[in-house]
Amino acid sequence: MNAGSGAPRRAEIAGAGIGGLTAAAALAQRGWSVVVHERAPNLRTYGAGIYIWSNGLRVLKALGALEQATVGAHIGPQFHTRDHNNTTMEEIPINGAGDARLVTILREQLIGTLVDTCRKAGVEIVTNSEALSATPDGELLLADGSKRQADLVVAADGINSRVRDSLDLLMYRKQLGYGAIRMLIARDDADVPAEDRDRYIEYFTGSRRILYTPASATDLYVALCCAADDEKALAVPADRELWAQSFPHLAHLVSRFGGSGRWDAFEVVKLKRWSKGRVAIVGDAAHAMPPYLGQGGGCALMNGLALAVAVDGALDVPRALTEWEARERPITEHTQDTAERLGDMNFWPDDVRSEVMKITGRCVELGMERMKTARYAPAATEPV
Numbered sequence: 001m002n003a004g005s006g007a008p009r010r011a012e013i014a015g016a017g018i019g020g021l022t023a024a025a026a027l028a029q030r031g032w033s034v035v036v037h038e039r040a041p042n043l044r045t046y047g048a049g050i051y052i053w054s055n056g057l058r059v060l061k062a063l064g065a066l067e068q069a070t071v072g073a074h075i076g077p078q079f080h081t082r083d084h085n086n087t088t089m090e091e092i093p094i095n096g097a098g099d100a101r102l103v104t105i106l107r108e109q110l111i112g113t114l115v116d117t118c119r120k121a122g123v124e125i126v127t128n129s130e131a132l133s134a135t136p137d138g139e140l141l142l143a144d145g146s147k148r149q150a151d152l153v154v155a156a157d158g159i160n161s162r163v164r165d166s167l168d169l170l171m172y173r174k175q176l177g178y179g180a181i182r183m184l185i186a187r188d189d190a191d192v193p194a195e196d197r198d199r200y201i202e203y204f205t206g207s208r209r210i211l212y213t214p215a216s217a218t219d220l221y222v223a224l225c226c227a228a229d230d231e232k233a234l235a236v237p238a239d240r241e242l243w244a245q246s247f248p249h250l251a252h253l254v255s256r257f258g259g260s261g262r263w264d265a266f267e268v269v270k271l272k273r274w275s276k277g278r279v280a281i282v283g284d285a286a287h288a289m290p291p292y293l294g295q296g297g298g299c300a301l302m303n304g305l306a307l308a309v310a311v312d313g314a315l316d317v318p319r320a321l322t323e324w325e326a327r328e329r330p331i332t333e334h335t336q337d338t339a340e341r342l343g344d345m346n347f348w349p350d351d352v353r354s355e356v357m358k359i360t361g362r363c364v365e366l367g368m369e370r371m372k373t374a375r376y377a378p379a380a381t382e383p384v
């Protein structure tokens with residue numbers, strides 16, 4: 001909606017990832033004229049799956065995107081963590097009555113759905129368009145030299161955000177010394193016993209983990225996690241002999257690892273402020289976190305929608321952005337801090353980790369803390 005009587009208000013957004021597309025769709029659905037600038041030549045993303053919890057599903061529903069995003073999604077019955085002997089340390093119930101909901105889909109499907117939702121709402125998406133910087137009065141500078149003036153600029157240009165850094169908003173960026181190779185392969189019944197096939201399972205051995213994630217009826221998303229200085233383990237294509245040595249009970253799965261994959265180091269990003277004047281920072285650019293809760297994208301969805309809700313009809317955009325941050329930052333920081341703590345056990349001895357996780361896995365209070373974001377009701381959403 002317009003704050004005054006004239007033309008629709010304008011938003012210029014840098015980055016067509018989860019955060020930028022969510023903000024774009026939500027703003028356009030509220031009557032804004034929105035242009036998204038994506039540096040890449042196309043809107044495709046790399047082949048991997050993604051976990052989306054109830055909080056993210058609620059945002060997709062509010063955007064009118066839930067049905068399309070979850071066509072063919074996998075809905076697992078539980079999330080297990082397993083120790084080096086393949087003994088279950090924790091079983092996290094999901095998708096039952098009273099539980100948080102969790103679905104897994106292909107990233108491609110999520111991005112494709114958000115792009116369609118944006119286009120239906122009238123958003124213009126420009127590829128090969130790199131943003132360089134912004135000014136607090138709402139000017140976005142592009143690599144082709146053009147300057148775009150807007151009522152609102154959104155920096156959703158990811159963890160290495162140039163727009164954020166042009167405004168000196170970074171408080172700190174912390175390397176966690178750990179990361180993952182992600183890949184998609186076809187599902188195969190022989191990978192795990194029949195009772196495990198539909199589960200989400202995270203297997204631990206030493207400082208390495210394998211995350212087993214059915215992401216559709218036919219796609220298996222696999223994440224191989226290891227220390228950032230474990231050079232043999234982080235090599236792409238994955239070293240099958242090395243991973244089979246660490247996880248002999250997954251030898252069949254490991255033998256099927258493909259030649260492709262993408263390594264990402266885990267980091268935490270915290271900002272002095274999430275906005276400066278008319279520029280808001282959204283998604284990993286503002287609050288990157290390690291993926292142990294599967295909530296980085298969930299927070300980008302929540303904050304992208306909440307941003308549009310905050311500025312909708314606001315006469316004073318900078319003030320609306322300050323209020324947006326005050327409302328949304330506590331749950332995001334809780335999510336970042338909880339996720340970071342969950343990484344502490346990466347370097348514990350196997351036996352210690354196994355004993356501790358069997359005990360903590362039964363602790364209701366810790367379970368509630370961990371599920372707090374999944375159970376959170378984001379602004380302007382309804383239950384799914």
Ligand SMILES: Cc1cc2nc3c(=O)[nH]c(=O)nc-3n(C[C@H](O)[C@H](O)[C@H](O)COP(=O)(O)OP(=O)(O)OC[C@H]3O[C@@H](n4cnc5c(N)ncnc54)[C@H](O)[C@@H]3O)c2cc1C
Pocket residue numbers: 014015016017018019020037038039040049050051052129130131132156157158159161162163180182223264265282283284285291294295296297298299300
């Ligand atoms: C191993 C791993 C597993 C994960 N698993 C999950 C999960 O299961 N569930 C979950 O919710 N989250 C997960 N996450 C986190 C999630 O992927 C991110 O939080 C999310 O993608 C952030 O979205 P974004 O839009 O902020 O940034 P990005 O996805 O990084 O998108 C930024 C976009 O901006 C573009 N861009 C960059 N610079 C510029 C520029 N200067 N100008 C214009 N465009 C630019 C990029 O090309 C990109 O398209 C995981 C992360 C990792 C590393």
